[in-house]
Amino acid sequence: NAGVTQTPKFQVLKTGQSMTLQCAQDMNHEYMSWYRQDPGMGLRLIHYSVGAGITDQGEVPNGYNVSRSTTEDFPLRLLSAAPSQTSVYFCASSYRPPAAGQRDEQYFGPGTRLTVT
Amino acid sequence: AQTVTQSQPEMSVQEAETVTLSCTYDTSENNYYLFWYKQPPSRQMILVIRQEAYKQQNATENRFSVNFQKAAKSFSLKISDSQLGDTAMYFCAFISGGGADGLTFGKGTHLIIQP
Numbered sequence: 001n002a003g004v005t006q007t008p009k010f011q012v013l014k015t016g017q018s019m020t021l022q023c024a025q026d027m028n029h030e031y032m033s034w035y036r037q038d039p040g041m042g043l044r045l046i047h048y049s050v051g052a053g054i055t056d057q058g059e060v061p062n063g064y065n066v067s068r069s070t071t072e073d074f075p076l077r078l079l080s081a082a083p084s085q086t087s088v089y090f091c092a093s094s095y096r097p098p099a100a101g102q103r104d105e106q107y108f109g110p111g112t113r114l115t116v117t
Numbered sequence: 118a119q120t121v122t123q124s125q126p127e128m129s130v131q132e133a134e135t136v137t138l139s140c141t142y143d144t145s146e147n148n149y150y151l152f153w154y155k156q157p158p159s160r161q162m163i164l165v166i167r168q169e170a171y172k173q174q175n176a177t178e179n180r181f182s183v184n185f186q187k188a189a190k191s192f193s194l195k196i197s198d199s200q201l202g203d204t205a206m207y208f209c210a211f212i213s214g215g216g217a218d219g220l221t222f223g224k225g226t227h228l229i230i231q232p
Contacts, residue, residue, distance in 0.1 A: 033219050042121070042208050042222025043162075058219055090162060092220075106220065108162035 001026050004109035006091050012115045013081040021076040021112050023091030029107070031094045032074040036060065036087040037111075043090060049074055081116045088113050119144040121211050123223035130199055131231050137184075138194045138226045140209030148214030151185065151192045156206040156225075165207070168192065170214070196228075204230045 007022045025032065033048035035058075045058030049068040063085060065077040074093075078085060091109040120143045130136045142151070153165040168176045168185050175183050180200075184193045196203055209223040 035219070040224060042210070042224050043220070044222070045219035048219050088160065092162075105164055105167070111160045 003027065004091055004093055004107050006089075006109035006112050008112060009110065010113050012117065013078070014117055015081060015083060017081050019078050019081065021078075021089055021091075021114070023074045023076065023109060024072050025074075025091075025093040025107070026072065027093065027095075027107065028071060029093035029095055030071065032068070033058070033092050033106075034064070034066065034074070034076045035090045035092065036085075037090060038087050046076065046089075078114075081114075083116045086114060086116045119146070119149075119211050119213070119221050121209050121221050121223040123209055123226050125226045126224075127227040127229070129229040129231060132199060132201060134199055135195065135197050136199055136228065138196075138207050138209075138228065140192045140194070140223055142190050142192065142209070142211050144190070144211065144213070146213050150212050150214065151183075152210040152212070152220070153181070153183070153194045154208045154210060154222075155203075156208065157204070162208075166194065199230050201230050201232060204228060 004025045030051045034046040035043035037043045044060050046064050047066040049055045052068050052071050055066050068074055089112045092106040094106045122141045149170045151168045155163045155165050166176050166178045166181050168183055175185050180197045182195045206225045206227050208225045210220040212220050
């Protein structure tokens with residue numbers, strides 16, 4: 001298994017440009033999520049999905065769109081990049097949507113470092 | 118909303134020593150899970166240890182163990198016989214048992230193991 005893969009590893013954008021960060025997993029995980037990591041801070045949740053066709057907002061969703069057309073893929077779209085979106089972005093997945101009771105370990109991708117100038 | 122606080126931005130110890138990283142959290146829930154993640158310079162997030170809130174017994178994984186004090190909402194990580202490879206950022210994280218709202222992370226502790 002490749003686990004959770006993210007592309008690209010690095011990206012530089014100009015203010016106002018749009019782009020899509022790709023995330024894929026080959027573990028048949030239902031639950032996928034996107035986090036951003038800023039200096040001096042832990043990871044913060046942007047969007048998550050509990051299965052194909054279902055997405056919802058996390059703590060910091062503004063400026064980002066997501067969709068989940070397949071179980072494997074969960075792309076994150078920046079509609080009009082801003083310098084405040086300069087960050088490292090992590091995708092994560094786990095077997096089951098979180099529910100009362102057993103919770104599965106989240107597997108993280110290697111991250112994408114995005115710089116917006 | 119829950120919060121996670123790590124009050125030690127940086128710690129430094131000698132190789133082979135024991136070190137304890139602190140974490141406190143705030144939640145009104147009774148069903149939740151706590152984690153410690155390690156992030157080396159490679160940036161990869163690596164799960165170190167997890168604790169279910171309903172379990173009274175503290176989790177252990179080889180040299181890593183936790184001191185979980187539910188009433189005090191405290192969740193510290195003890196690393197025994199520290200090794201150079203333990204140098205990394207360590208994040209404490211919380212997730213509720215009843216919702217799909219992802220992990221809430223602390224700001225991290227940068228642990229440096231000196232030779």
